[in-house]
Amino acid sequence: MNAETTTNAVHCSAIRKSFGSGETRTEVLRGIDFTASRGEMTFLVGPSGCGKTTLISIIAGLLTADEGHVSLFGEDLSALSPREQILFRRRNLGFVFQQYNLLPSLTAAENAAVPLLAAGMNRKTAVARASEMLDQLGLGHRVSAMPRVLSGGQQQRVALARALVHEPRLIVCDEPTAALDHKSGESVMNLLATSAVHPDRAVLVVTHDNRVFHFAHQIAHMDDGVITHVEQQALNSRLQSSPS
């Protein structure tokens, strides 16, 4: 399959994954078929322990499936060597974590610049580009701030800048609003919808915060290791124009 022509950003087929062995063996994913398209925000929702995090870990190449195939933008991840997977991830994926995972000793701009630094870009250029990204996300005035002086919403915006700065093709977000109050969560989701969604990019969000479901183009409901049903949502006026 040609990586540039496929409309699917993420395609999973018959994914199975279990942990442990013998009597303690637990099958977490039990034959998942799943697709996420470019230019869309796809939510994976479901109760705790249903396998959402395991599934995005496999999609992001952080875990290996026991069975099944994952392809991202037409590239079969299982065909890549471990090193090629890392390089693929570095080039094509951006991450937003529930606990932000910012480096506490780096400024906001330096944190946002980490993917560029990891790719070998020199520090000055990387930090300048990260500062521009922070500016686009409404944090231009806090580029030199340390994470400890930023609010939860601001820290998540820095994490978003870090996920976007190297222009990846897939953004993977794990419970991006779980640690935020409703207003901050809404603001972060707004930014995600306005800044991250792009015709050549897909956004995959794991959440069980039903207050933000209206941002999704597609919602895949999971339960007990399988996708029970998928809803398509029409775009509406949910997006607000400016971040708060």
Next chain:
Amino acid sequence: MNFVAFRMLIGDRAKYLGLIFAVAFSTFLLENQTSIFANLMKRTGNQIGDVTDADIWVMDPQTRYFDETKALKDTDLPRVRGVEGVDYAVRLFKSNPVARTESGTFAACSVIGIDEATLAGAPRRMVLGDWHDLYKPNSIIIDKAGYLMLFPDQPLELGRVLELNDHRVTLVGISDAMPAFVSFPIVHARYSEALAFQGRQRQQLSFVLVRAKPGIDHDTLAARITSETGLKALTTDQFRAASMRYYLANTGIPVNFGITIAVATIVGLVVSGQTFYLFTVENLRQFGALKAIGVTNLRLLAMILLQAAVVWFVGTSFGTALTATFFNITLQKVATRHMVLLWESAAGVAVFMLIVVLISSAAGLRKVWKLEPAEVFR
């Protein structure tokens, strides 16, 4: 990413200073104890090294070190002189009479009796006076530390009178002798006068000092003297080493210092190692996030090694500076004069601390290496 590693390291000041302190403290302990031990052992041969007129020391075969001698016979001197390759051979007598000053201060001394005619074996480094004045009757030279012991808080002054086993002698010079292992005042006198201080014994010759003829190999000559006279003949370096070996083998000093050094080593390993290991482990989540973002294990290895190198360099530098300051202060005191931080000790400890830091970073690195990047989602 080196910049990220460096900022991760120094970002938490308390942790960073804790790491530096642990390495610096261990470095200080190890350099301090190993240097004092080595300096102390060096002192066991200092009186031998101070005699610059001898290439070879001849002694009774049962004599093992400088401070405990079995006397030679007077006839041994001409026998040694008769060995081919000997330029000259002179007597040296060593005893430990008690010196008493007019004020009543007294101390056991290490008296060196040197050849009457040549004054071979006289101290050459003088603080005050001239060693040639030993030719004067009833004259002695005393080392500066000994002078300060017998005449505390008094200025250095020649012409002072003191008694050595009831013999009145006049101070004609103050030498700058290297400190001996035993902190007795070191007194130099002519041979006949040194014998008189001690009192008559049947045999009184402690050593024969030999100067080799130019071009004669000292080891070869020492071996020849031994084979022709049956006496023990050692070069200056060999005799210093033999004296040091005696103290190492027959005193509790190596055990005492060994225990202290072992404790310092364990403290170094445990404190420095554990602190650095915990530093890495506490940052596991951050390393996990970096792995997820696409930083390779090799890059993380380089980052941790950079952190280890910085901690090692700053910590050992600071510890070495502390040790140097310590020795600079103690250098001014009479009892600890000439005790210095040895470069061998500094280099050895630096290598040891590097190994400690590398081992502890390897332990932390193992965790980072095996860390599943998916852990950051948990």
